[in-house]
Amino acid sequence: MLVSLNNNPWMWSWIYDTVDPEVTLRNYLITAYSRTRPEEIKKQLINKLSDKGYKVKFTSNNDIIIVMSEEEYVFLKLKYQ
Secondary structure (H helix, E strand, O other): OEEEOOOOHHHHHHHHHHHOOOOHHHHHHHHOOOOOOOHHHHHHHHHHHOOOOOEEEOOOOOOEEEEEOOOHHHHHHHHHO
């Protein structure tokens, strides 16, 4: 199953819990006031998700697509939404 990070904002909580506490929605929104561009933050996130074993793709409209099983997606959606 392909899951879009832009269409599932609740996944930022999952990323905070499982991947990296430093990469949060708050850090993503603060980028307007920092030197780090959102694309750079998302590329760092892609590398960290890849290290955890997820297949990830960065699209041309600055979205992250994560490949996961349908069971895992449903479990995470029930847990974090």
